[in-house]
Amino acid sequence: MAIKKVGILGATGTVGQRFITLLSDHPEFKIAVLGASARSAGKPYAVATKWKQSIAMPKEISQMSVKACDPKEFSECDIVFSGLDADFAGEIEKSFRDANLVIVSNAKNYRREPTVPLVVPTVNTDHLDVIKYQRQENKLDRGCIITNSNCSTAAVVVPLKALQDAFGPIAQTNVVSMQAISGAGYPGVSSLDILDNIVPFIGGEEEKIEWETRKILGSVNSTISGYELTDNVVSAQCNRVPVIDGHLMCISVKFAKTSPTPDQVREVLANYVSEPQKLGCYSAPKQAIYVFDDSTPDRPQPRLDRNNENGYAVSVGRIRSDSIFDIKFVSLVHNTVLGAAGAGILNAEVAVKKGLM
Amino acid sequence: MAIKKVGILGATGTVGQRFITLLSDHPEFKIAVLGASARSAGKPYAVATKWKQSIAMPKEISQMSVKACDPKEFSECDIVFSGLDADFAGEIEKSFRDANLVIVSNAKNYRREPTVPLVVPTVNTDHLDVIKYQRQENKLDRGCIITNSNCSTAAVVVPLKALQDAFGPIAQTNVVSMQAISGAGYPGVSSLDILDNIVPFIGGEEEKIEWETRKILGSVNSTISGYELTDNVVSAQCNRVPVIDGHLMCISVKFAKTSPTPDQVREVLANYVSEPQKLGCYSAPKQAIYVFDDSTPDRPQPRLDRNNENGYAVSVGRIRSDSIFDIKFVSLVHNTVLGAAGAGILNAEVAVKKGLM
Amino acid sequence: MAIKKVGILGATGTVGQRFITLLSDHPEFKIAVLGASARSAGKPYAVATKWKQSIAMPKEISQMSVKACDPKEFSECDIVFSGLDADFAGEIEKSFRDANLVIVSNAKNYRREPTVPLVVPTVNTDHLDVIKYQRQENKLDRGCIITNSNCSTAAVVVPLKALQDAFGPIAQTNVVSMQAISGAGYPGVSSLDILDNIVPFIGGEEEKIEWETRKILGSVNSTISGYELTDNVVSAQCNRVPVIDGHLMCISVKFAKTSPTPDQVREVLANYVSEPQKLGCYSAPKQAIYVFDDSTPDRPQPRLDRNNENGYAVSVGRIRSDSIFDIKFVSLVHNTVLGAAGAGILNAEVAVKKGLM
């Protein structure tokens, strides 16, 4: 397979940095262009960024000259990954699509568009098909926007997809999240707000989980472009906690038609296989869902389990019956890998394999 | 009012230390005896304990000679507060009651006994009445055990009591807790388990919240001794978080008969007045429930709000409608004050005022 | 004594908030005016500020209307405390002095002026005398600027003053600091920089410790206005650590003429009495230096000891001989009390007692 040239928008931000660490030794994608604000343009990447990853900045990246987020600078790119803030993503990503470029975006701006796929790669890569309608709509042969979910949504939809496939529609889902500080970018959360503390509020986050879950677990309508949301009633309460990486969620689920036992749930989750695994994608986890059984009732934990499968797995534990819902459990996602940059990369790998780019 | 002499069992532990800081300048109770393990007996308190409070150890306490937990050593005490671990509390507290002493205990051992009151002071001090049945049962004219709730239960029952009084029975309550490390005592939680981490499991905690809530919000049956549990179905998921003091809970509530608006709930909580307030007890909070409105959607927070009313208030915020339940909100309790030592002290103040000791 | 009306500049910042918590129940000073940026002016204080103190905002303060930092707004104030950032303090404080107002400032801008006293209240309140030269210079009968030290300097100079008084000049002082995040204001240090981390650099901090120590421990030259720095060679290395309040310093000291034993040092520190104590000032600590002996070799610790004497004491422990210097020890200061707002307040109390205002 020919190596694809890729660009990164918002390369100096937290998500952009994660794109770099995940792509710097990727066998199929080669970083060709780094884009950031006008203020950074023209500077070597090492000067333009405040590197906050616990892996050292790759040498060859550090010397690259940062470009402005202008489609002309990215014309050679087969794929452009976007880690832009929502404040800028709307206009910039549109201009890139208009220039017939393929945008794989972590920003929220286009997630609700009917013909823009909103994809968590180990859940609903079949939704990628709608980019053909998007291209038709925009009269483009190649340009399109593909989005991945909000970071916390990923921890919800991966296990729910496996459960929905096995046990039918889900009626109600209650979610309480404990979310890592890296989800807020840099400088993001002030240390005075989070040391010895929890902040029980993240602006806009609950609405994202509640709506995105229904689109991702919904179906693509193949005759007319667009989506049908599932009927799943989702209620979310989001908290910021003093954890660096890894969103942990307490999830309670009520099914519409059945009431599986904890053992059945455990088995279904452990045996779940997603499309990127079947396609043999490079970044696909060997195990899409890590399941902890009753012998380790205190897992998953962010620090110990967020890096399972290099951050592309979701880890689930404490599966048990619930007195209000049917089942409750704990779910963990690496918020900047499967919850952000990694989702975009694996989505792109799938799209390439399926000949969609 | 004559000053009462009090003793403290388990005086060197985390809860014992909190009893000391709360009692050392109490106008009605005077610390007369400190009890701890045989290993500590005979030593000055300052030598026997590893003081972990952020308030300096009171000078006069530091010199007191620690006694063994033997009823004979506490014979002069009007009230004996117990901060004993459950491993020891069962036998020792019984021996104290048998010696006709009044035990106000934070331990879980006797909470489920039908004639032992399980009381959160700003909720159900009317339950203190059952000690007369306990004394009859044990053929004692004075000796009895009074218990307070598990620390996390307190954050649940205070707002639920106000809501139940105003809107009638509660059908379902879903609770997800984020609990401080001080709740596990000392050395308690290893720092390797909790720095940059969350542990989604606390042994026995969920069962305590689920059962204790129903006893505390239930009614005392005045003809035959004992309790009737409420029908409220409570489901709890408990997490340990890197916070020193203060348990924060995400609570969702479904009422049996009504569906109040967030504004109605806010008003009811803000106007709730508990019995210790009406009695003018020394430690009673001026406001039993601190309510944060929509102008501060990120409150309560443990570090900023746990000390409201010296730790005797519960703080509630983010009151909003829920798509699955009727109402959801966030509730915070100081786990070693109203959730432990402070509850015992205020319970004792009420019992004294009511002539029950 | 007549109650003094006081104003607070920079009232919405971290230091300003601490001024408010310390002054809100002060028996001699009454908060009359709160000043902040033009953006805040006209708003109620509760709206203008993001309160980050662990003590609730005083009710009467929350309703006060914030004023611009204009001398006219503060004309009724006997004393104006300044918690302004250095970026603004230079111009504003000068304009206040020019308006014949008394400024007690925590900002660094005027600390190096020869006729501006740089005072840690439990160290060198005798330096307050130079304000008479400052007034002469500026042709004012009342207006003047009094400064307190940088937060970390306070932990150094309090024990050094006691040692210098007892054992003569100090030749060399090596300081390594571990400083709390509250020292950087709000939002200040990003949580991504400090969770599970240390930052071994604080811009400008080392120079402040090295120079301020020499001015504070130096002498006022009473014939010509101004100071003589001590000869003490001070070398500082500063680190930011994940602690909320309390700067901890490892200090090594070499004397010019003697070499006292650890026991002698311990005795001198424990017996040190500062001028505010002798004058009976309201905020003066009973004990200016808390000394931990060998029975508690792991103290002082920020969380346990920063509130000793309401934050007006310095705590010292681990006093021992050194193989390179004479003596080494650990010193702790509450950086926003004696290291900032509290120093200003106690300086003002002394100045009032001495008839200097």
Added chain:
Amino acid sequence: MAIKKVGILGATGTVGQRFITLLSDHPEFKIAVLGASARSAGKPYAVATKWKQSIAMPKEISQMSVKACDPKEFSECDIVFSGLDADFAGEIEKSFRDANLVIVSNAKNYRREPTVPLVVPTVNTDHLDVIKYQRQENKLDRGCIITNSNCSTAAVVVPLKALQDAFGPIAQTNVVSMQAISGAGYPGVSSLDILDNIVPFIGGEEEKIEWETRKILGSVNSTISGYELTDNVVSAQCNRVPVIDGHLMCISVKFAKTSPTPDQVREVLANYVSEPQKLGCYSAPKQAIYVFDDSTPDRPQPRLDRNNENGYAVSVGRIRSDSIFDIKFVSLVHNTVLGAAGAGILNAEVAVKKGLM
């Protein structure tokens, strides 16, 4: 090169776990036997241990049956790595040597023996030669004990070795450490002691830094077995900080004969090449000392830099002139890699390459 079979003593502890993560995919060493306490013996490793590494437990290791720490169980091992606690290491390691086994130990027990090499692999692998005297003394043809340094010592001796080689003897070294919690093992430091806190004391740690530095930087006396300590006067002050991995040290150095400039120091450190690098050892870092220059004055930081070169490098920054000593700088080591298990592994690699095993 034939693959060596290795055993691990103390395999369930923190250092033992790190040995496992570092050895599980080592091309030259194959884990053959895992030893732990009698309590663990006979159990599968996954059951016997509480895994606290952020990398998942290797599958093949999880199934291995743990053995008692008895030489008979390890007879097939070419090398036995010991992560034993000092309480047990003394007797067990001796019995292993007596059984003619090669022990590479992280314990402190034999570090001070004249014929036991105390080696930091990027500093003094020439000291490995003394094992021939050790074997003579014990009348063994193969059995011997090789030790690595205390974790914090490693951060000191690596840069000091480079400096001593270039600029001659060092007269004085002042060290203030900020040490990670993983250095204390599990459960180790209580979270109540370290959240929002620093503990300015680690029992025995300062003495280790002060003495070990002098042995490691000293010379092997080749005619009579044993060491000569350097004359370097080392003074250490040790603090525990809320960091998971990575010891950060503020170091001040005075040379006996010269006074190099910061630029000279920077160049010498950046160009330093250690013996394992020259020998091409598998685990040897490409760069033994990472040097940060003035463009990044806030580095190294534990979270960002501890994993440089997989934890086998020491990172140094903030190199500058000092007013008391000649030079001061900040040094960081990964305390469980180069400061513990990694040091043992790289020492063993060197010993194998040199034909000493």
